[in-house]
Amino acid sequence: MEVVIQPGSAQIASLVADAVERLLTETPDAVLGLATGSSPLAVYDELVRRHEAGRISFARARAFLLDEYVGLPADHPERYRNVIEKAFTGRVDLPSEHVQGPDGSAQDVPAACAAYEEAIAAAGGVDLQLLGIGSDGHIAFNEPGSSLASRTRIKTLTRQTRQDNARFFGGDVDAVPHHCLTQGLATIMSARHLVLLATGSAKAEAVHQLVEGPVSAMWPATVMQHHPHATVLLDGAAASRLQ
Numbered sequence: 335m336e337v338v339i340q341p342g343s344a345q346i347a348s349l350v351a352d353a354v355e356r357l358l359t360e361t362p363d364a365v366l367g368l369a370t371g372s373s374p375l376a377v378y379d380e381l382v383r384r385h386e387a388g389r390i391s392f393a394r395a396r397a398f399l400l401d402e403y404v405g406l407p408a409d410h411p412e413r414y415r416n417v418i419e420k421a422f423t424g425r426v427d428l429p430s431e432h433v434q435g436p437d438g439s440a441q442d443v444p445a446a447c448a449a450y451e452e453a454i455a456a457a458g459g460v461d462l463q464l465l466g467i468g469s470d471g472h473i474a475f476n477e478p479g480s481s482l483a484s485r486t487r488i489k490t491l492t493r494q495t496r497q498d499n500a501r502f503f504g505g506d507v508d509a510v511p512h513h514c515l516t517q518g519l520a521t522i523m524s525a526r527h528l529v530l531l532a533t534g535s536a537k538a539e540a541v542h543q544l545v546e547g548p549v550s551a552m553w554p555a556t557v558m559q560h561h562p563h564a565t566v567l568l569d570g571a572a573a574s575r576l577q
């Protein structure tokens with residue numbers, strides 16, 4: 335695992351955008367794995383800037399989301415499919431039919447999860463997967479205790495994650511859904527390059543476990559220690575508990 339410590343999110347965003355730009359220059363039809371949440375927002379802004387400057391085209395790229403809340407109406411602003419369109423995909427030339435996420439309103443949840451796995455495989459797998467990390471060490475919504483061999487499935491969000499995400503729901507933890515569909519840890523591990531971003535002291539313990547802790551389902555991100563090409567980009571606060 336490669337750990338890169340930078341002064342702040344602008345420098346992190348620039349390095350990640352460099353990696354995406356290189357990938358799309360070599361492979362215009364690359365498959366991107368996109369995360370929601372606040373960690374990748376500066377990256378998306380930087381990618382939009384480079385797109386507007388004529389440096390990057392996403393016209394032939396495809397994108398898969400990590401996760402989706404269960405039960406939010408199709409037009410809900412916090413539905414991740416809508417969040418990513420507003421934050422990124424709707425601001426570049428990535429055709430909306432090239433963007434897929436798990437179907438959080440499916441009647442047949444196991445079938446929807448299996449279909450999502452098949453869609454990722456049919457696209458040839460994810461080339462570059464962006465990741466944030468929860469303060470409890472989750473990646474996507476694989477909460478502590480998630481199987482390291484898990485694939486896309488329904489999960490219950492912990493109280494901690496619902497509290498962390500209440501800021502997106504007007505501060506009301508009761509408005510945050512209890513369930514989500516999420517790529518599993520094995521699904522994420524199938525991507526060819528994992529790029530995890532973490533900033534701020536609230537992530538310091540999770541980052542310490544990720545980089546220096548034993549691989550454990552209780553800190554799900556630690557599975558990344560087994561990935562042959564994983565890059566972790568941190569600011570000083572997120573790195574503050576590293577030895």
Ligand code: F6R
Pocket residue numbers: 368369370371372373374400401465466467468472473474475
């Ligand atoms: C979002 C996701 C989550 C977030 C994590 C960190 O698609 O999969 O794992 O990356 O909860 O969220 P932020 O970046 O908001 O701190």
